[in-house]
Amino acid sequence: MYKSFTILLKQIGHYSILTGFLILGTFISVSAQQTAQAEIDTTTTYDYYSMSLEELLKLKASGVTMSSELEKLINSLIGVASQKAQSSRKSPSIVSLITEEDIKSSGARDLIDVLRMVPGFQFGMDTQGVTGLSIRGNWAHEGKVLLLLDGQEMNETMYSTLQFGNHFDVSQIKRIEIIRGPGSAIYGGYAEYAVISIITKSYDDLKGLQITGTYGTMEHAYARRNISISAGQKIGNWGLSLAVFAGQGQRSDQPFTSFYQGISRIDTVYNGQEIQRIDTSYVPQTYSMKNNSALNPTNVNLGITYKNWTFRGIYDDYQATIRDGYDVSLSRAYPNNFKSWLGEIKYKWEINSKLTITPRLSFKRQLPWQYIGNADEYSSYNKQADRSRGSITITYDLSRRVNIIGGGEFFNDRGYNFSKEGDTLFYNGSRHVSFNNKALFAQTLLKFSLAHITIGMRYDHNDAFGSAFVPRLGITRKFDKLHLKVLYSNSFRAPGIENINFSIDNHINPEKSSVLEMEAGYQIGKNSFLTINLFDITTKDPIVYNFEEGDSYQNFPRSGSSGLEMEYKLKERWGFLTVSYAFYTTSWKKETISLYSVPGKNNVTLGNPAHQIGINSNVHLGSDWSASLSGTLLSNRYGYIAPETVGKFTPAALLNTFIRKQNLLTSGLEVGLGIYDILNQKFAFIQPYNGGHAPLPGPSREFLIRVSYTLKQTN
Amino acid sequence: MKQYYSLIYIVVFSLVLPVLQASAQQVDSKLTCIFIYNFTKYIKWPPNTESGDFVIGVLGDSPVEAELQKLTSKLKVNGVRNIAVKKFSSDANASTLQTCHILYISKKESKTLKELSNTLSSSSTLLVSEGMGMANKGSTISIYIDEETDQIKLELNKKMLESHKLKASSELLALAVVI
Numbered sequence: 001m002y003k004s005f006t007i008l009l010k011q012i013g014h015y016s017i018l019t020g021f022l023i024l025g026t027f028i029s030v031s032a033q034q035t036a037q038a039e040i041d042t043t044t045t046y047d048y049y050s051m052s053l054e055e056l057l058k059l060k061a062s063g064v065t066m067s068s069e070l071e072k073l074i075n076s077l078i079g080v081a082s083q084k085a086q087s088s089r090k091s092p093s094i095v096s097l098i099t100e101e102d103i104k105s106s107g108a109r110d111l112i113d114v115l116r117m118v119p120g121f122q123f124g125m126d127t128q129g130v131t132g133l134s135i136r137g138n139w140a141h142e143g144k145v146l147l148l149l150d151g152q153e154m155n156e157t158m159y160s161t162l163q164f165g166n167h168f169d170v171s172q173i174k175r176i177e178i179i180r181g182p183g184s185a186i187y188g189g190y191a192e193y194a195v196i197s198i199i200t201k202s203y204d205d206l207k208g209l210q211i212t213g214t215y216g217t218m219e220h221a222y223a224r225r226n227i228s229i230s231a232g233q234k235i236g237n238w239g240l241s242l243a244v245f246a247g248q249g250q251r252s253d254q255p256f257t258s259f260y261q262g263i264s265r266i267d268t269v270y271n272g273q274e275i276q277r278i279d280t281s282y283v284p285q286t287y288s289m290k291n292n293s294a295l296n297p298t299n300v301n302l303g304i305t306y307k308n309w310t311f312r313g314i315y316d317d318y319q320a321t322i323r324d325g326y327d328v329s330l331s332r333a334y335p336n337n338f339k340s341w342l343g344e345i346k347y348k349w350e351i352n353s354k355l356t357i358t359p360r361l362s363f364k365r366q367l368p369w370q371y372i373g374n375a376d377e378y379s380s381y382n383k384q385a386d387r388s389r390g391s392i393t394i395t396y397d398l399s400r401r402v403n404i405i406g407g408g409e410f411f412n413d414r415g416y417n418f419s420k421e422g423d424t425l426f427y428n429g430s431r432h433v434s435f436n437n438k439a440l441f442a443q444t445l446l447k448f449s450l451a452h453i454t455i456g457m458r459y460d461h462n463d464a465f466g467s468a469f470v471p472r473l474g475i476t477r478k479f480d481k482l483h484l485k486v487l488y489s490n491s492f493r494a495p496g497i498e499n500i501n502f503s504i505d506n507h508i509n510p511e512k513s514s515v516l517e518m519e520a521g522y523q524i525g526k527n528s529f530l531t532i533n534l535f536d537i538t539t540k541d542p543i544v545y546n547f548e549e550g551d552s553y554q555n556f557p558r559s560g561s562s563g564l565e566m567e568y569k570l571k572e573r574w575g576f577l578t579v580s581y582a583f584y585t586t587s588w589k590k591e592t593i594s595l596y597s598v599p600g601k602n603n604v605t606l607g608n609p610a611h612q613i614g615i616n617s618n619v620h621l622g623s624d625w626s627a628s629l630s631g632t633l634l635s636n637r638y639g640y641i642a643p644e645t646v647g648k649f650t651p652a653a654l655l656n657t658f659i660r661k662q663n664l665l666t667s668g669l670e671v672g673l674g675i676y677d678i679l680n681q682k683f684a685f686i687q688p689y690n691g692g693h694a695p696l697p698g699p700s701r702e703f704l705i706r707v708s709y710t711l712k713q714t715n
Numbered sequence: 716m717k718q719y720y721s722l723i724y725i726v727v728f729s730l731v732l733p734v735l736q737a738s739a740q741q742v743d744s745k746l747t748c749i750f751i752y753n754f755t756k757y758i759k760w761p762p763n764t765e766s767g768d769f770v771i772g773v774l775g776d777s778p779v780e781a782e783l784q785k786l787t788s789k790l791k792v793n794g795v796r797n798i799a800v801k802k803f804s805s806d807a808n809a810s811t812l813q814t815c816h817i818l819y820i821s822k823k824e825s826k827t828l829k830e831l832s833n834t835l836s837s838s839s840t841l842l843v844s845e846g847m848g849m850a851n852k853g854s855t856i857s858i859y860i861d862e863e864t865d866q867i868k869l870e871l872n873k874k875m876l877e878s879h880k881l882k883a884s885s886e887l888l889a890l891a892v893v894i
Contacts, residue, residue: 048745048749049749049753049786049789053753053757053887053890054886054890056867057867057890058866087865401847449846
């Protein structure tokens with residue numbers, strides 16, 4: 001145990017981080033007292049009568065004791081959907097809010113578990129062992145879904161992808177705000193189908209120290225062994241938070257069989273006249289993913305606030321190993337690493353109560369898909385992408401009914417090719433490329449008594465691929481128990497550096513989507529709430545990776561989907577229950593992407609079940625004990641099981657249970673035990689396109705223990 | 716199949732449309748009640764209204780009435796004066812409404828606010844309603860939720876206040892949005 005811990009610390013690297021903790025820890029230990037529990041508001045209704053008017057007007061309307069827990073949740077403010085925080089019921093988007101309590105009580109291991117709770121979100125595999133998201137039946141892995149970690153764009157800039165699986169630490173999350181729909185009118189080119197905004201605990205949430213250790217084991221191998229340490233404190237006008245997450249994990253412990261036999265060594269023979277290639281070493285098609293599918297994260301997240309200044313710095317080093325390659329098994333596992341350095345500084349300049357100007361400067365450096373080596377069977381990839389961004393956002397309350405937001409953004413993308421082998425040049429014949437992107441955005445929020453109307457637009461012009469204009473209209477209306485939303489938005493996906501680099505004739509258009517959504521939500525009682533929404537997505541010029549056309553990217557004519565999502569939330573004294581249902585179909589679309597479609601079926605896409613039911617439930621058992629049952633039920637999926645052969649994967653039930661005990665032996669100590677994939681379905685990650693890759697076997701049943709200790713300073 | 720989908724659209728929205736009633740985000744009835752009671756501390760009524768019970772009227776059906784009834788057994792105005800809560804229907808005549816020191820107009824009755832305000836223009840009745848903009852429509856004070864901050868806000872129509880011969884404390888004037 002000590003040895004593992006030492007290895008982890010070495011992974012974190014350098015004791016400078018620990019020094020930071022020691023300084024913070026020393027400060028905290030001087031003033032800290034252990035709290036018995038999360039603070040309980042003991043204010044009674046009667047106490048409010050003795051409050052002054054000033055005190056009353058400072059209260060959160062949805063946060064007083066008279067509101068039920070559910071009302072506080074559904075009326076809580078969400079900022080992801082419109083740059084101006086509004087209650088989730090009036091936000092001009094279809095939104096999901098996942099709270100710290102949802103995550104903690106469900107025992108979610110990582111973001112895959114968390115996002116499986118979201119209607120319409122599904123995971124598939126891309127290539128080289130990387131898993132990504134499908135949204136509403138559409139493969140969204142490359143550039144169609146934006147992930148923000150404390151406001152920082154985590155998509156890698158080369159291919160615009162995200163990597164899931166023991167990656168981001170869920171124990172540090174305060175809340176996740178999700179737009180299940182387009183977000184380009186606010187966020188630009190990665191937010192075509194969805195936006196996931198992760199907000200971690202601030203210094204104010206932490207007010208001390210939190211340490212979490214997690215160990216999970218599958219049938220044949222360990223699944224994860226992670227440690228997370230976060231600390232936060234306010235010192236005068238300074239607010240400081242530092243979180244470190246490091247660990248080791250494995251994608252699966254199951255055998256993987258590729259479609260083709262690989263070749264590990266190629267001998268070249270020169271016979272005096274010509275060069276002849278002679279394949280000399282073949283690789284078995286099947287291997288065990290145990291010790292061949294590492295998912296080793298290191299993440300350092302620093303937040304500093306000083307008056308109206310905010311700084312955020314993130315270092316993310318996700319070290320994976322892969323042996324599945326593209327379409328053949330490899331002779332051994334190779335590194336596939338993703339490194340990111342992100343920094344941002346912004347200032348909120350409050351000129352007066354009506355006018356705020358927020359300038360922001362940020363920088364992102366990434367080395368994605370990195371393998372620095374030289375092997376016949378696996379090419380090196382050593383490219384760096386930098387994004388330097390400057391933006392200014394102006395918010396003006398013209399009146400109590402009219403709010404205007406406008407601004408501009410400029411960013412420069414630079415790509416560097418450091419590879420020594422293979423393709424060492426970009427399409428421009430150079431080892432580096434550079435693009436500029438200029439954007440203007442504006443949004444007006446009109447609060448009429450009849451409805452709230454949000455009108456927005458964003459115009460982007462990029463040196464490399466041209467322009468994109470995306471308007472947005474949202475009409476929301478909340479009645480006493482009921483709310484309605486009618487939303488229309490265009491969105492776009494900006495091609496990544498490599499999408500342009502590997503496009504045919506070095507030209508590719510941004511893909512554009514038109515999305516129509518409607519939502520009705522009804523508060524059934526004090527403690528339960530139901531939402532139903534419908535969506536229709538049409539995507540023109542989708543950018544598609546074409547494995548059969550020489551690993552190129554090209555625009556296909558059209559794609560999209562239509563469907564329905566429902567979510568029922570119940571929060572009672574005994575606990576809570578959330579049940580969701582998602583359905584999509586492609587059968588009403590005139591055209592679909594042939595590489596994504598299932599032969600003989602026009603209603604579904606590869607890898608994505610038409611029907612999905614999500615469950616998250618938790619019961620308080622008394623004495624700080626609670627138990628949860630969570631999971632997803634999925635209808636048939638279809639995927640390639642052999643070259644040119646599509647197979648049907650029968651319905652699956654991924655069920656997890658988690659029992660936790662808070663304040664065990666001492667206040668602040670929490671222990672949780674969980675079983676994941678109770679039915680041992682070994683749920684495969686299917687490639688949602690015809691890319692010549694066999695489904696990646698999922699992990700077997702996992703047993704997990706989580707120990708967390710929180711030392712919080714009382715006020 | 717497409718017809719089936721269209722049918723879902725129609726069913727969902729035809730189910731919800733009949734139950735629509737205009738209202739902004741509802742302030743919790745307990746909170747409304749707390750604010751109504753608080754106004755007794757920050758508003759001064761003319762001397763000729765200082766005898767007898769302090770009358771709070773509720774026009775129309777509202778859960779605020781039940782909350783106010785609970786209040787009467789526990790609290791008094793300025794610690795000494797009993798509170799009487801009276802419920803009025805929409806057809807109540809002006810003379811009975813004028814007996815109220817505070818008249819809370821329920822959401823359902825707010826459409827008659829302008830007319831009511833004219834009827835009670837010579838009275839010393841503080842008209843309280845809910846919703847942003849209602850102080851421009853005849854209410855003296857309107858309570859609403861500012862969704863950006865999730866906090867309660869007060870709108871105060873100063874002209875109306877003066878015409879009803881009521882005086883607001885400087886603190887209330889500073890904290891409310893004065894129209």
